[in-house]
Amino acid sequence: xxxxxxxxxxxxxxxxxxxxxxxxxxxxxxxxxxxxxxxxxxxxxxxxxxxxxxxxxxxxxxxxxxxxxxxxxxxxxxxxxxxxxxxxxxxxxxxxxxxxxxxxxxxxxxxxxxxxxxxxxxxxxxxxxxxxxxxxxxxxxxxxxxxxxxxxxxxxxxxxxxxxxxxxxxxxxxxxxxxxxxxxxxxxxxxxxxxxxxxxxxxxxxxxxxxxxxxxxxxxxxx
Numbered sequence: 001x002x003x004x005x006x007x008x009x010x011x012x013x014x015x016x017x018x019x020x021x022x023x024x025x026x027x028x029x030x031x032x033x034x035x036x037x038x039x040x041x042x043x044x045x046x047x048x049x050x051x052x053x054x055x056x057x058x059x060x061x062x063x064x065x066x067x068x069x070x071x072x073x074x075x076x077x078x079x080x081x082x083x084x085x086x087x088x089x090x091x092x093x094x095x096x097x098x099x100x101x102x103x104x105x106x107x108x109x110x111x112x113x114x115x116x117x118x119x120x121x122x123x124x125x126x127x128x129x130x131x132x133x134x135x136x137x138x139x140x141x142x143x144x145x146x147x148x149x150x151x152x153x154x155x156x157x158x159x160x161x162x163x164x165x166x167x168x169x170x171x172x173x174x175x176x177x178x179x180x181x182x183x184x185x186x187x188x189x190x191x192x193x194x195x196x197x198x199x200x201x202x203x204x205x206x207x208x209x210x211x212x213x214x215x216x217x218x219x220x221x222x223x
Contacts, residue, residue, distance in 0.1 A: 050116070050117065050179040050218075050220070051116045051117065051179075052116075053114055053116040053123065053181060054181075054183075054214065054216070057208065057211075058208075058211075060185075060211050060212065060213050060214040061103070061212070061213045061214075062213065062214060062215050062216075063099060063100065063101040063102040063103075063184075063186070063213050063215045064099060064100050064101045064215065065097065065098075065099045065182070065183075065184050065215035065216065065217055066097075066098050066099070066217075067095050067096055067097050067098070067182070067217060068095075068096040068098075068141075069095035069096045069141060070095045070182060070217060070219050071217075071219075072217045072218060072219070073218065073219075073220065074219065074220075075219060075220060075221040075222060076169065076170040076180060076219050076221040078090060078091070079091045079093045079169075080093060080094070080095050080169050080170060081169040081170045081171060081221070082126075082168050082169035082170060082171040083169070084162070084164075084168060084169075085162075085168065085169070085171035086171060087169060087170065087171040087172075087223075090169050090170075090171065091169070092166070092167055092168060092169045093141065093142045093144075093145075093167070093169070094127060094139070094141070094142055094143055094144030094145070094167035095141065095182065096138070096139065096140055096141045097111065097138060097139045097182065097184065098137060098138040099137055099138070099184045099215055100137060102184075102186045102213050102215075103186060103212050103213050105188055105212055106134050106186035106187065106188070106212060106213065107134050107187060107188055107189055107190040108130075108131055108132055108133060108134055108186075108187045108189060108190050108191065108192075109132040109133075109134070109136065109184055109185065109186055109187065110128070110129065110130050110131075110132065110183075110184070110185040110187065110192075110203065110207055111127070111128075111129040111132060111139060111182075111183070111184050111185075112125065112127060112128050112129070112181075112182075112183050112185070112200065113125075113126040113127040113167070113180055113181065113182050113183075114126065114180070114181045114183070114200065115170070115172075115178050115179070115180050115181075116179065116181070117172075117176075117178045117179060118161075118178065119173065120161070122201070124160075124161045125158075125160040125161045125199070125200030125201075126160060126161075126162075126167065126168045126169070126170070126180070127144050127157075127160060127166075127167040127168065128157065128158035128159075128160050128200045128203060129143075129144070129151065129155055129156070129157050129158070130155070130156050130158060130192055130194050130198075130203060130207075131154050131155050131156050131190075131191050131192060131194070132151075132152055132154075132155045133152050133153070133154055133155070133190070134190070135152075136152040136155075139151070139152075142167075143167075144157065144166055144167025145166060145167070146164070146165065146166040148166075154191075156194065156195075156196065157196065158194060158195075158196055158197075158198050158199070158200065158203060159196050159197060159198075159199075160200055161199075161200065165196040170219070170221045171223070172221055172222065172223030173223050174223045175223060176222070176223050177220050177221065177222045177223070178220070178221055178223070179218050179219070179220050179221075180218070180219040180220075180221055181216055181217075181218055182216065182217040182218075182219065183214060183215065183216045183217075184214070184215050184216075185207060185211055185213070185214045186211070186212050186213040186214070187207055187210040187211060187212065188210050188212050189210045192206050192207060192210070193206070194206065
């Protein structure tokens with residue numbers, strides 16, 4: 001966490017605490033104190049910072065996730081945006097991904113791309129790949145093509161929220177910035193029972209008790 005963000009969170013806690021005390025008098029003391037101890041994620045939400053879709057899940061160790069296509073903290077390149085959803089120049093080409101340093105107990109991986117800020121009330125799953133074998137440590141560029149021939153043997157693409165078993169690129173509404181979470185989740189099982197029709201949310205529920213590590217790249221992309 002940067003010093004600037006910490007300072008903003010602490011400032012928000014102080015301001016909110018003072019506001020409660022001024023509005024409610026001495027009876028607000030306990031409430032003001034509770035505001036100061038809010039989780040940083042909750043204060044971040046109050047300040048309008050981007051949401052973390054994993055903050056309510058059990059904590060999991062991380063490992064190293066890199067991409068030759070997408071840089072953590074930078075916007076999606078044009079090719080990784082969605083022409084299907086009208087992003088100018090978008091080609092819906094999934095990014096290259098590589099991962100290492102995951103637990104030796106990993107028996108399979110799940111790869112996802114999720115936008116928690118999509119105007120749906122429930123976010124948007126852009127890409128979901130399950131049952132990637134533990135021997136795989138990367139996905140090539142455009143592995144998320146329809147009927148992909150470059151996914152590892154046994155891997156399966158789910159339909160995501162577009163209802164199409166493929167990668168759907170970033171498509172933030174014009175004038176807004178959305179944060180796209182590219183995530184690799186390491187599981188302690190070699191296979192989960194899913195089909196292309198399984199939703200990203202149901203897959204998330206299914207793998208919850210099997211998650212042993214998680215690595216994420218975040219791409220803040222301006223529409």
